[in-house]
Amino acid sequence: MSVTGPQTPSLWRNKDFLALWGGQIVSTLGTRISATALPLLVLAVTGSPANAGLVGAAGSLPYLLIFLPAGTLVDRWNRRRIMLVSQITACVALASIPVALWLDVFTISQLTIVAFAQGTCFVFYDLAEEAALPRIVPPSLLPSAIAQNEAKGRGASLAGPPLGGLLFGLGHAIPFLTNALSHMVAMIGLLFVRSDLQDERSAPRDSFWNETRAGLRWLWRQPLVRAAVLLVAASNMIFSALSLALVVLARRQGASPAEIGLMLGVYGGGGLIGALVAGRLHSRFSPKTVIIGVNWIWAAVLPVLAVAPNPLSLGVVAAMTSAIGPMWNVVIGTYQLTLVPNDMLGRVGSASMTLAWGVIPLGSLIAGFLLDTLGPVGTILVLALGMLLTAVAATASPAVRHAPPLPAAPAAVHIT
Template structure:
């Protein structure tokens, strides 16, 4: 078997996204800083965050069937180009004196919409680029790419924002354009031909939802992911405000988020090996308890670097969670359905994010960082208890089954978990 890093198309796709992910991490760090510097309102920052994640709620479901039906290579390319145009409008508006929070909401929405289509197309195309035996390793490599970008991006974003408020967005826009050029050189067909006449868009979306609902393990896993996404999406804004109250500058906050992300990068490297040594049940239950134990520790911090260290611990276990769950989905779900299934899953798991951003802004306005952290800790504790008590999680098969060693039958649960 050809080593993964000699797989030309995987390497090309992976390396192009390193730069694009880095640019996105730079601008996402600068976005709340720009809003807070412009209006001083956490609620405004929450609104921009909600606009950026709203596409996950309203576009994921129809996007999945389209990813299975349309040319995935073209979807990847258009997503990068449209995102580049949207993000580059921010520095132009700043330099011309026309910048507004409303414009940033529109840019965030467009960027989020592109992220939805790109992410679904990339996830569905990955099993076509790498063989099943290397899928877990490829997912771990993508995790390392993402975590590495979020490690380097925040310090760079904070530093660039300190030099010029427009600079982080200019860098992000250019990174999208460079990544788009790399996509032009992909050779492989990124999808299997559809069998039979295409379903209607609505019927195709329902097919994805039905598949998710009928597999009890996937269903419970998605619900747990949705809760953790809600918590950690809200947590980022809460921690940025908390660090500001502790006297942190833009560079301090960027460094704090970089430390936070360092844990995720280290976890991504470890996950590539560790996923073979732990059971599915251990991952689903244990990681939720780790998060439930760590979140209250943020209340004890007095400096941004301390926030970053605790955040790094929470981020360390995240890649293992992603590798285990998405390896199962990537092999167990037929590839011609994968876009629809991933979009149905994404509607739930990412659809909570605009709610989380708005909730974070409201919680910070009403009860400040301390009250917000108590609320998020309580939600995470509830999720850990639910994972422990779930019959589907207790019956979770060994992860080797998800790698094609022994196909996993679809299990229909009579009672929702």
């Protein structure tokens, strides 16, 4: 007779995590495909980088307008239902683009509305998924789960842009139809998740505004997390502008849609490599080292993009910037998921995302303005200067310089 001890917990034996993660792989890939096609469609129809920046801003405007109230609603409403409705709504919105193209009634106004709707669906889904993750994955596996989610997104950033450019070359409607179908696949994956995705709780104990403010207060009282969120906000604004600048610069260099997709795929490939190693390496570096080091590496690499001679070299240099981002996301994400009470995860997550991602529409608008006035090379140099100032701010922050160790388990450490 043999005696077997308890099995070591593993994400790959967690059926609920695999169902959720697998569906999101397909959906995220579809999103990256259509995200590549979106500026190409605007430029093909209007030829205006400013219009491309406007549509990009509409897609990210929900980060500023909706993240904060959505967090409170996620903590009040059924998380599973929120995730399902978000996938269905995004599917319908995206399917309207190929229908309009086939009927020859497509307008930039429609694309702007669809971009805003898709961004709104992302906000609600992302907050609900993040809040549900600790209900599916034990605390000891949270860093690995966050790293796998990073790998999911970065892998989609590797494969999605080349596919987006290729599919757009075959037909302007095809990338958007593909993304619509990908949301259906993610919805089916959700149906296989059996875990209860939220704590048992009574009706809301306070007013909507007071509950929303509670998330903001929690975040603002954590100096390290607060500093990290503000630094992420600065870098997000810079990189949202950089993405459009790279597309415009590649077009100026004579790149085809497929070549632009390949460039963006190489860009995303750096992030995939970083995500694959972040889960193992995050414990070897202090939060201080990660936060300061990442910003200085970005500040050093961005100016090189201005002298890259062709789209492939642009992708390779940009990949250096994306390779180090996952380490930061794992560190900050683990802090948040282990320290925040589960019934506040939606509100605290929405507060941090409002600050960190709410500036992305501004980045898109700034990119359109700079590209029209300075051109792509001048735009990249301005963004590089902004990244240098962000790195200096990270180094000067007392909260970052005195950052405590990363918590190993819930409530193991409190940031004060």
